[in-house]
Amino acid sequence: MKTRISILFTCIVLLSAQSMAQTFEFRVLANKGANKVQTTNTTAPVFLRTGIKLNEGDALIVGQNPYVGLMHKSGQTVEVKEPGNITIEDLQAKLTKSDNSASNRYAKFVLNKADATQDVNGNLTRAVHRANSTAIELMIPQSVQVYNPEATLRWNSVGDSAYYFITIKNIFDEEIFTAETDKTYLSINFNDENLAEEQLITVQVTVKGNEELFSPSYGIERLPVEDQIDLQEELDAIKAEIPYDSPLSKLILASFYEEHGLLLDAITQYEEIIANDPDVEDFQVLYGEFLINNGLSQL
Secondary structure, eight states: OHHHHHHHHHHHHHHHHHHHHTSOSEEEEEEESSOEEEOTTOSSOEEOOTTOEEOTTOEEEEOSSOEEEEEETTSOEEEEOSOEEEEHHHHHHTSOSSOOHHHHHHHHHHHHHHHHTBOTTSOBOOOOOOOOSSSOOBSSOSEEEEOSSEEEEEBOOSOTTOOEEEEEEOTTOOEEEEEEESSSEEEEETTSTTTTTOSEEEEEEEETTEEEEEOOOEEEEEOOHHHHHHHHHHHHHHHTTSOTTOHHHHHHHHHHHHHTTOHHHHHHHHHHHHHHOTTOHHHHHHHHHHHHHTTOOOO
16 A cells, blocks of 8 residues: 555656646747737737746737747747747747757756746846946946957946047056947957957046046956867857857857856847847846846946
8 A cells, every 4th residue: 555655656746747847838038019929728818928938729929020039948949020820839840859958058047037037927127227336337347258359348328428438458558449439338359450469458438528437447358268168169069059140049148158257248149139139128128137137237
């Protein structure tokens, strides 16, 4: 009798674990437009929102000029950009048959971050602003390593009419690069002829014509060559598993860089996402949460 009870208990535990592990097929990461979902639990379609879990038998009713970013439970991503009715089976057909073991870890990291941005009702929350200790602060740590040659630097605005002067110096405090802009961001390339030979630089932003409005100096160090080898191997494996140059793929790459402490590389991924899809507010919310969670300024 005890043996039968023990076997029955084991079966119940295994079935419960299997049920918990398969609680959804897809998760909505980003949503733009008047899109709806017809679930097996509702009699009428309801408006789609970020964070909703889609199951077998559900269907999307996608409106005009849409964007729906979905992540499958396997870690693969799917984008919907055309109006129409789409079933879960239609979405499953878009998945590849490959094993996404390399990217799956970072895909799940994205899902966890999405969970953290939702309130008890599943709505996206907004991060609060962090007070600046100086007039201008860059949205990077005081010292940071960088892997990729291209990076985007962003800072807070001090006024609509402000004009910013960016100065980069080498370890000998020699000025090696300058730029001016009326924007609150600047893209730089560390392979630029004035920067290519530098392992460590400092960056400062000031307001042109007003010496009282300035930022601290921020140190940016190239990732040492010996650390780049292992990183590149893992990065190549991830890139081979995700769609090329989609915003959801960039979210996965941002999570990869964040986990490896390469916050400037992660920031650059977020900046590219928002530059290419400025109308998808969910991406801006995720970026803001990333900045706050890492002790950086809010957008």
